[in-house]
Amino acid sequence: MTHHDWTALLTAATDDFARITGEVDPVAAVPACPGWTVADLVDHLGGVHQWARHAVVAGNPDGKPAPLTGDPARWYAGHARALVDALAEPSAPAWTFGTEQTVAWWLRRQTHETLMHTRDLLDAAGRVDEWLIDPELAWDGVREVATEFYPRQVRLGRTEPVPGTLRLVATDLEVDPVVVGDALPEVEVRAPATDVLLMLWHRTVSDDPAAAALLALPIAP
Known part of the structure; x- marks a missing residue:
């Protein structure tokens, strides 16, 4: 790391x-x-x-x-x-x-x-x-959403727990997947680290309807 x-x-x-x-x-x-x-x-x-x-x-x-x-x-x-x-x-x-x-x-x-x-x-x-960002820095941003923002959003009642599991995979880095949620179904999102970060912050949208539906939730503020 x-x-x-x-x-x-x-x-x-x-x-x-x-x-x-x-x-x-x-x-x-x-x-x-x-x-x-x-x-x-x-x-x-x-x-x-x-x-x-x-x-x-x-x-x-x-x-x-x-x-x-x-x-x-x-x-x-x-x-x-x-x-x-x-x-x-x-x-x-x-x-x-x-x-x-x-x-x-x-x-x-x-x-x-x-x-x-x-x-x-x-x-x-x-x-x-x-706008250019180092992929490893972008992936740190993905981890931040999963470990800092998502738990806080749920704790403050700003969103319900994700009705599924997002398994986020960076295709341009050799890093462990980041997981958000613990319900079914499990939906895998495979994309460059920067694209995954932008999806979480609602700057871009996944081509996969199932992933897009979960990513549209206020996982981050």
């Missing part, structure tokens, strides 16, 4: 998002987020960064993010830098909503959040083909 340098990955991801924000029309529609403009997307991600920073600094989930003001790229970059600075000690304890109560958990979570929304941002600009 690859060891990811989450600090470097988050720094690069947020730098890219800030740069691309400065290149995209803030009123452009975001196809992956119906009803949102680019400005709404930037406001969302900057707000998520503020909330995560508060969770680490204050030790609780009660942060109230400040809304977007002024130049979107500059506003976002400031909050992204503040987040990265707050996550400087990966091994330090931190409040999280997941299985691990450390700063490292947030580094991973915010990296995946930023990468997915960078794809949304590029899609709004008609440049989605520019």
Whole structure:
């Protein structure tokens, strides 16, 4: 299993998002987020960064993010830098909503959040083909959905347990399958790691109707 340098990955991801924000029309529609403009997307991600920073600094989930003001790229970059600075000690304890109560958990979570929304941002600009992610990093995102988000979604009552079992197989990596659910029928999804990740986050749809039906559920938020 690859060891990811989450600090470097988050720094690069947020730098890219800030740069691309400065290149995209803030009123452009975001196809992956119906009803949102680019400005709404930037406001969302900057707000998520503020909330995560508060969770680490204050030790609780009660942060109230400040809304977007002024130049979107500059506003976002400031909050992204503040987040990265707050996550400087990966091994330090931190409040999280997941299985691990450390700063490292947030580094991973915010990296995946930023990468997915960078794809949304590029899609709004008609440049989605520019979005590239390492397959092993994408597969880590798949594991994150299965072990962090899906259990939380069920626990919070946001979705019922999957009425079947999704067996997710990366065709471009030699890794163990990721399993979501424990009921019948079992449905296997075989695709490149990045495509599996995009299916889980509802950015693409499986060609298999049985798989598509299960993947359409709010397994991730």
